[in-house]
Amino acid sequence: MDRLNLVTPTLEYKDAAIDYINEFIKYNSDINGVGGLNRYLDDYEGWLVKIEEDKNRIPTEEKVPALTYFLVRESDNRIVGMINIRLALNEKLRKGSGHIGYSIRPTERRKGYNKINLYLGLKVCLEHGIKEVIMDCDKSNIASAKTMLAFGAHLDREDYIDSDGDLVQHYTIDTEKAINDSKDIYESDNKVKKVKQ
Numbered sequence: 001m002d003r004l005n006l007v008t009p010t011l012e013y014k015d016a017a018i019d020y021i022n023e024f025i026k027y028n029s030d031i032n033g034v035g036g037l038n039r040y041l042d043d044y045e046g047w048l049v050k051i052e053e054d055k056n057r058i059p060t061e062e063k064v065p066a067l068t069y070f071l072v073r074e075s076d077n078r079i080v081g082m083i084n085i086r087l088a089l090n091e092k093l094r095k096g097s098g099h100i101g102y103s104i105r106p107t108e109r110r111k112g113y114n115k116i117n118l119y120l121g122l123k124v125c126l127e128h129g130i131k132e133v134i135m136d137c138d139k140s141n142i143a144s145a146k147t148m149l150a151f152g153a154h155l156d157r158e159d160y161i162d163s164d165g166d167l168v169q170h171y172t173i174d175t176e177k178a179i180n181d182s183k184d185i186y187e188s189d190n191k192v193k194k195v196k197q
């Protein structure tokens with residue numbers, strides 16, 4: 001199994017980051033958990049400033065503090081995924097989207113990478129005192145639902161039809177339990193290393 005790390009975005013990843021987003025566009029895939037990078041393809045440096053500012057935002061109904069990471073494969077330094085972790089929730093996020101958004105690039109899917117992505121993200125949540133992680137996904141997004149269920153996610157409710165006309169499922173994950181229960185799977189043979197800040 002490949003070893004993956006969460007890495008804080010830097011200038012060094014500029015071309016790789018733009019290539020990551022362009023791959024989603026090429027494959028006409030939904031883009032999630034990228035901290036708005038898709039809106040900054042012409043201004044990567046501006047995006048770095050934005051995500052730095054995101055870290056310490058005072059929570060309001062418009063913005064909350066958030067961390068954005070690349071999920072990087074150690075063997076070839078390729079960005080295979082991204083994750084965006086909201087450290088506080090406002091009313092809107094509590095109703096939908098929750099603490100975590102994530103994605104794996106189309107050419108690297110179905111390798112178990114998103115489960116590692118979420119495992120590492122849950123560790124970040126715990127480091128920030130988030131004991132219960134709230135997440136949601138479209139009911140049709142089997143891959144995302146299965147990722148959450150792999151960490152003991154509890155389906156709390158299904159409610160509104162979103163703009164895509166899909167039913168939305170709302171889950172909660174007991175952060176500490178999820179990490180303890182899956183530690184052996186994700187850390188036993190050094191698949192993952194400590195998150196780089």
Ligand SMILES: CC(C)(COP(=O)(O)OP(=O)(O)OC[C@H]1O[C@@H](n2cnc3c(N)ncnc32)[C@H](O)[C@@H]1OP(=O)(O)O)[C@@H](O)C(=O)NCCC(=O)NCCS
Pocket residue numbers: 029030031032102103104105108109110111112113114115116136137138141142143144146147150
């Ligand atoms: C959702 C997403 C992150 C999954 O990434 P991934 O790396 O392919 O997921 P994994 O390989 O870790 O698989 C997780 C689980 O989903 C299953 N799965 C993955 N793709 C699947 C598919 N297309 N159909 C059915 N099951 C699928 C896997 O078999 C695995 O289940 P298992 O634990 O029973 O083995 C990826 O498809 C993606 O980036 N989609 C676009 C963005 C998005 O939808 N983000 C989530 C918004 S809520």
